[in-house]
Amino acid sequence: MKILAINPGSTSTKVALFEGDVCLLSRNVAHDAARLAEFASVSDQLPYRKQTIEALLAEEGADLSGLAAVVGRGGGLLPMEGGTYEVDERLLRDARIGANGVAHPAQLGSQLADEFAREHGVRAFVVNPPDVDELQEVARITGIRGVYRNVHLHALNLKETAIRHAASLGRPYEECNFVVCHIGGGVSVSAHRKGKMVDGFDIVGGEGPMAPTRCGSVAVADVAVYARERGIDALAALCHRSGGFVDLAGTSDAIELTRRAEEGDEACRLAWDAMIYQIGKCIGAMAAVLEGEVDGILLGGGMAYSDDLVARLRRACGWIAPVTAYPGEFEMEAMAAGAERVLAGREEARRYTGEPVWQPPACFAG
Numbered sequence: 067m068k069i070l071a072i073n074p075g076s077t078s079t080k081v082a083l084f085e086g087d088v089c090l091l092s093r094n095v096a097h098d099a100a101r102l103a104e105f106a107s108v109s110d111q112l113p114y115r116k117q118t119i120e121a122l123l124a125e126e127g128a129d130l131s132g133l134a135a136v137v138g139r140g141g142g143l144l145p146m147e148g149g150t151y152e153v154d155e156r157l158l159r160d161a162r163i164g165a166n167g168v169a170h171p172a173q174l175g176s177q178l179a180d181e182f183a184r185e186h187g188v189r190a191f192v193v194n195p196p197d198v199d200e201l202q203e204v205a206r207i208t209g210i211r212g213v214y215r216n217v218h219l220h221a222l223n224l225k226e227t228a229i230r231h232a233a234s235l236g237r238p239y240e241e242c243n244f245v246v247c248h249i250g251g252g253v254s255v256s257a258h259r260k261g262k263m264v265d266g267f268d269i270v271g272g273e274g275p276m277a278p279t280r281c282g283s284v285a286v287a288d289v290a291v292y293a294r295e296r297g298i299d300a301l302a303a304l305c306h307r308s309g310g311f312v313d314l315a316g317t318s319d320a321i322e323l324t325r326r327a328e329e330g331d332e333a334c335r336l337a338w339d340a341m342i343y344q345i346g347k348c349i350g351a352m353a354a355v356l357e358g359e360v361d362g363i364l365l366g367g368g369m370a371y372s373d374d375l376v377a378r379l380r381r382a383c384g385w386i387a388p389v390t391a392y393p394g395e396f397e398m399e400a401m402a403a404g405a406e407r408v409l410a411g412r413e414e415a416r417r418y419t420g421e422p423v424w425q426p427p428a429c430f431a432g
């Protein structure tokens with residue numbers, strides 16, 4: 067049973083073909099930031115991303131005969147429970163407009179999966195999109211009446227990393243507590259208690275640590291001044307596209323940034339140091355969410371390939387719990403596995419409704 071997995075990220079497009087749990091091919095194309103910036107909206111990138119994938123498949127001589135499903139990284143959706151979702155018109159409508167109010171390429175995942183699936187007459191799915199919302203109630207409350215938190219995170223990779231680490235400890239995910247990070251183009255830091263992602267930082271809304279493409283948390287008063295001087299659109303872009311390394315050093319590539327830092331570029335050195343410092347602070351916050359009962363701190367994403375970053379986070383947070391690096395990500399495998407569970411009848415595909423997963427408490431009404 068072949069499954070094609072498609073993962074459009076902020077800096078890359080990844081594609082993989084699986085037969086059962088065997089990966090037949092896997093490719094990752096890094097996109098030039100200037101090329102992506104030419105598109106007015108994320109959904110306008112659809113033909114370009116599709117052609118990119120078609121070219122990759124052709125280069126690899128991929129044999130798609132016997133394809134059973136196409137699975138994409140979901141996004142652009144309203145808060146939802148975790149799981150594998152059938153791509154249908156309701157889901158596509160929200161993905162196309164980015165109903166979560168966030169312009170992020172993950173919303174192309176369902177659209178690309180749908181296009182390839184139609185061409186092959188097979189089903190399309192998304193698995194654990196960044197819109198998965200399992201926050202505990204107290205994590206949703208802010209100090210502003212009527213304003214409630216929800217988060218967008220690398221849910222797919224965070225959960226898969228936690229599941230695999232739990233298995234390595236010989237325990238089910240549902241019995242463990244972890245602080246799990248994805249340290250890539252965006253940096254997710256999250257608290258997992260007994261199989262639920264009960265808190266984390268909204269990495270497209272401007273929370274959490276600085277990242278290659280994100281500004282991270284900034285004092286509200288400073289944000290207000292920035293918005294007044296530069297406008298709301300420029301401010302919003304800083305949250306998930308043009309902040310962090312891009313704003314401080316003109317690149318989202320951590321390899322380039324660290325090379326320039328070694329060559330004496332002071333802006334690059336400080337950006338690198340500050341990001342790692344902020345990730346450590348956020349890990350500490352999530353350890354407090356778990357009341358110190360932390361079975362492990364797990365570091366995934368592209369930057370977890372950096373020995374320097376892992377060593378520094380181990381020094382900053384290793385006293386909380388053992389720190390384990392899982393460089394890269396398990397997103398492609400996790401997507402294929404989610405689709406396979408449904409096709410094999412071990413799990414029912416969920417239907418996206420757009421219905422709220424949580425109701426604001428009556429005590430704050432009015």
Ligand SMILES: Nc1ncnc2c1ncn2[C@@H]1O[C@H](COP(=O)(O)OP(=O)(O)O)[C@@H](O)[C@H]1O
Pocket residue numbers: 075076077078249250251252278318319320321322324367368369370371372394395
């Ligand atoms: N060996 C490495 N050392 C430091 N950074 C790395 C290394 N390999 C990849 N990266 C960085 O990881 C980031 C991309 O991470 P990735 O998880 O692929 O991103 P995304 O979240 O966009 O999928 C880039 O900034 C890249 O430069």
Ligand SMILES: CCCC(=O)OP(=O)(O)O
Pocket residue numbers: 074075076077141170172196218219220250251252253269270
């Ligand atoms: C929308 C959250 C997922 C995310 O930020 O992915 P990238 O790191 O690829 O931008």
